[in-house]
Amino acid sequence: MNYLDTIQQYINNLPHEVHQALNGASVIRHYKKGDLLLKQGEVCQRSFHLHSGIARKYYLNDGKEITTEIYFKNDLALSFESYVLQTPGHEYIEALSDLDASIMPFQAFRALRKKFPALMELDVMLSEYYAIWLEQRLFQFYTLDATLRYKAMLEKSPQLVQFIPLTILASYLGISLETLSRIRAKI
């Protein structure tokens, strides 16, 4: 069982009152394709739990968009550093399709975490999971060339290749659009 499943199970087993408190502190909202859930320069004061649809996180560098994470159903979207430090961040979060998400304000979750130690433990696990995910991404940049990174993505996250435009995938893989197109033509 992977860590994400462990976390999911942990959440499922939380007492009813904790679930109630979480639901009470969050609101569900609908976004349209193209909507920005967070903009560069803003403090990320809310986390988005996707109920449906697709979103991405990206930043601008030299006028080019670099996508750093892509979210599907059940994923938790936020700009990590900005959220944790409550300082202005450099990332956008954009709806890549119409989507529904439950929005949890940072302060509300902080308060709940204080009240329910189980949520503090959950917070540890979520940060750990994110750090492990980042380690693996970094690992790929160290050890794989562009073709192998694309193949790894095909294996591990076929839903990315299925639903996401190449322009976005290329930046996510750290290569140019043209190189990605050529890789696909070759394999």
Added chain:
Amino acid sequence: MNYLDTIQQYINNLPHEVHQALNGASVIRHYKKGDLLLKQGEVCQRSFHLHSGIARKYYLNDGKEITTEIYFKNDLALSFESYVLQTPGHEYIEALSDLDASIMPFQAFRALRKKFPALMELDVMLSEYYAIWLEQRLFQFYTLDATLRYKAMLEKSPQLVQFIPLTILASYLGISLETLSRIRAKI
């Protein structure tokens, strides 16, 4: 103030009994240059808090060592995924000089974390800090070429350039030894 200072301050302000409990659960040990504090394939069951000296974390890929982190005085050395999941990891931790470290067993810290909620909160902060650090490293691979990554290192971590052999620095920067040597000759 950066997050590391915030964490350090948090630690300093922990109640005396917590400090006592932490000290009681850990032991101080001396390592010689070249000693391996952790080997590939082992479960990382202890964290190392460096009191003096230098260490690094690395893994082998295709017979080549790739250094992923370099530790100085006060840094906390561990193989994150292996430590968190308590599964065999792929990283080594090696003393790059003689060093002293206090060793905290995973299970002991778990027990203390349960007893003192303040340590659970500390654990969140440490994972957050590591994730933010990883995000920044990944960011550099996305946005900077080899020369700029080296310059960024010169700015941000001059102690690395001062004390660490180029072979290790090159792998840490994700480039070949020869390329790093040429970059240094040029700037």
Added chain:
DNA sequence: CCCTTTCTTTGACATAAGTCAAATATTTTC
């Protein structure tokens, strides 16, 4: 359903970085 916009492919060429090999330079060890 057509027009516009966005996305993808392909070609020609430029550039960053890797590899292999050998020469120096520096450090460590006996």
Added chain:
DNA sequence: GAAAATATTTGACTTATGTCAAAGAAAGGG
């Protein structure tokens, strides 16, 4: 302090990937 081991530099060449440009394909809006 000499020999051995390790670290660094340099040269010649190869390769992966980027850039610019243009054409073709697909998707979305009125």
